[in-house]
Amino acid sequence: MEITIGQFTLPVLLTVVLGLIYSIIAIPNRFKPIIAVLCGMGLAMLGMVYAETVITAKIVIEYLLAGLMGGAAAVGLYEIQAKALKRKKMPSMIIVALLIPTFLLAGCATFGVKPWGERTAIEKSVFFMDFYKSQYNDTMAMATNPEITEPQKKIVREKKKLLFNMKLLVRSYDDYAKGGLTVPDGLEQKILDLINRLATMGG
Amino acid sequence: MSTTAIISAEVLKVLIMLAFQELKRKGMTAEEFDEYARTLRAEIDDLDPADIPAV
Numbered sequence: 001m002e003i004t005i006g007q008f009t010l011p012v013l014l015t016v017v018l019g020l021i022y023s024i025i026a027i028p029n030r031f032k033p034i035i036a037v038l039c040g041m042g043l044a045m046l047g048m049v050y051a052e053t054v055i056t057a058k059i060v061i062e063y064l065l066a067g068l069m070g071g072a073a074a075v076g077l078y079e080i081q082a083k084a085l086k087r088k089k090m091p092s093m094i095i096v097a098l099l100i101p102t103f104l105l106a107g108c109a110t111f112g113v114k115p116w117g118e119r120t121a122i123e124k125s126v127f128f129m130d131f132y133k134s135q136y137n138d139t140m141a142m143a144t145n146p147e148i149t150e151p152q153k154k155i156v157r158e159k160k161k162l163l164f165n166m167k168l169l170v171r172s173y174d175d176y177a178k179g180g181l182t183v184p185d186g187l188e189q190k191i192l193d194l195i196n197r198l199a200t201m202g203g
Numbered sequence: 204m205s206t207t208a209i210i211s212a213e214v215l216k217v218l219i220m221l222a223f224q225e226l227k228r229k230g231m232t233a234e235e236f237d238e239y240a241r242t243l244r245a246e247i248d249d250l251d252p253a254d255i256p257a258v
Contacts, residue, residue: 122240125240126236126239126240126243129240129243129244129246129247130243132247132250133243133246133247133250136250136252136255137250139252139255140254140255143255143256143258144256148258153258156255156258157258160252160255163252163255164252164253167247167250167251167252170247171247171248174244178240178244
């Protein structure tokens with residue numbers, strides 16, 4: 001499992017661009033998804049020409065599929081945004097409004113950064129330690145908040161349990177990484193699983 | 204605030220945090236990166252989950 005939040009940049013950019021196009025040109029609804037998917041595939045082809053020095057059929061297919069999925073995701077995002085605006089549901093609009101710059105920022109941040117699979121053990125270790133530190137600080141801030149709510153208390157209890165495990169694994173990983181030793185199979189995956197749990201169960 | 208809203212806010216926070224960390228590390232030289240790793244190690248040792256108050 002790789003953490004590549006930058007991969008969501010294409011659908012988000014497309015959503016913004018498509019929103020602009022659809023507001024300027026009147027396009028029948030049934031053609032909108034097709035246009036989005038075609039735009040996604042077109043952008044993916046441009047990306048391929050820019051990024052690849054040797055272009056094979058396999059690479060073309062991979063980029064086309066990525067573009068297709070990006071276009072499809074953009075359709076989904078656009079629909080959510082359109083529904084939220086139509087119903088004037090403020091919380092949904094706020095979430096969409098926050099998601100767009102977040103993914104753009106994430107995309108910019110990961111542009112030019114080594115893919116996860118190409119990172120050295122020490123680079124991965126620093127990422128894990130950074131993540132642990134931020135999660136620890138976050139949990140501590142929540143736990144010491146005098147106005148903590150019941151749902152937040154539940155999150156703190158869960159996060160605390162996970163942080164105990166995470167600290168042991170992260171320190172162990174770092175010992176291997178800084179010593180130049182081979183990291184045992186499965187250790188990285190265990191940490192990534194914990195990161196996924198921490199990030200999705202409420203931090 | 205509902206649990207869903209808290210979780211959404213937390214997920215957003217994690218994504219923003221990851222993005223900022225990437226930006227921060229991208230601009231470092233090899234020496235700065237080593238120094239950053241050393242500082243982080245020392246900090247992590249002091250961050251014991253047992254210190255988080257029970258709620």
